[in-house]
Amino acid sequence: MAFTYPQKVLFKYCDPAGIVFFPRYFELINDCIETFFGEAIGVPFEELMKVGGVPTVEITATFKAPSRHGDRLLLSLSCRRIGRTSATLDIDAHCSEELRFRATSTIVHVDRSGRPEVWPARIKDKLQSHLNR
Amino acid sequence: MAFTYPQKVLFKYCDPAGIVFFPRYFELINDCIETFFGEAIGVPFEELMKVGGVPTVEITATFKAPSRHGDRLLLSLSCRRIGRTSATLDIDAHCSEELRFRATSTIVHVDRSGRPEVWPARIKDKLQSHLNR
């Protein structure tokens, strides 16, 4: 079951070529993961940050077609793999039927000092309900 | 021969955990590629953009260790592969001896309408002088 996150392409995301500046896509991806944790996992980032966090340790993205100002994107997030302290997430974005980008991000659950920490059961269960395979 | 690009980690790049927010790393990577084109290739982005551009079509990054406000990073860019219309660039960043991130980016040379276009010889020659293998 994928978590979906609709976002309109705002002016601030676009570059002089009139398309989304790719580092801004990574902001959108981070927003999507943040909203997934708040709404689907039930652990808002602002609470998670008080006791640690889920920094990104690896990310790869393929930009299939440009997105323009005003485009309505639908980001879709699901879990590819859930480890003891990490998780690999697949995020893609479509505009209508067209795939715009596809990204895979690995995040690690860490404590306040940045050391990897086993996922709490309540988070792991929710992640598992979003496995995509 | 690698192109090097020193950058101090400014306040604006850092998140509430006190480390570089990863989408900001992609801004730095873009700045590095832009400066490489201006200084090493001799074709400033602002001129390239008038007749097309070099959009990123794929990028992957591994964040090995966090960077903190005030850290002095040395980004290093070299070419892994030069195609007919594209190029794959390796960019890594160190702080002193410590590797902070390693990224690989594929850019495509396009015309004003976004169609892939063969690299001009003067650009291709310069890219070749930065091949890393």
Next chain:
Amino acid sequence: MAFTYPQKVLFKYCDPAGIVFFPRYFELINDCIETFFGEAIGVPFEELMKVGGVPTVEITATFKAPSRHGDRLLLSLSCRRIGRTSATLDIDAHCSEELRFRATSTIVHVDRSGRPEVWPARIKDKLQSHLNR
């Protein structure tokens, strides 16, 4: 009649002090004006940009209290003054009852070449219905 724009303070907006980095507030202000044009004026920025735009020529902001990650802000926009080719907008943001910032922005309606252009009647009428005095 004010136009309201609720926004949660996302991780990306916050700095190492854990509060909103003030340049990010200006992004939120721009998003608010963009959404006001799309939803209240009925002229989406992405259409307005095809024939000109509404660049900001002056802006002043007072930050009364810091906003933290997770805070739910309510931005409120109204018109202070409507000129022949320009408009002055008041935007403030509250979290519950607390005022966080107050800004005043002057935008100018321009054509494609950047020259000031008289407001079209349909835009001026809608702006007038959001006058705050």
Next chain:
Amino acid sequence: MAFTYPQKVLFKYCDPAGIVFFPRYFELINDCIETFFGEAIGVPFEELMKVGGVPTVEITATFKAPSRHGDRLLLSLSCRRIGRTSATLDIDAHCSEELRFRATSTIVHVDRSGRPEVWPARIKDKLQSHLNR
């Protein structure tokens, strides 16, 4: 005596109209103040942040002419007023002889808990040597 800070307008600062997106100017202003503290005052932001900071409480900016990708700006910072715990800074930016923007920012020296704190003498002295009137 003004502190000067040269900056080339990078691709990332520009919007679909091909000019600097105004919230990005505030990033540049923050970078300028940060560099002023590190180089002219001798107190790098990354050290100041460990014991407090200098948050912006008010800022006003007038954008006189647009800046384009590749423009070489010269930002110039001087002190308009130095208070017990605050300072008002004037920052303007020129490209060759043309004024692009003029901003006035009030910052407050705070301790770790965000309470205003009297300027240390070594900072106040340096600020005074940059008074513009």
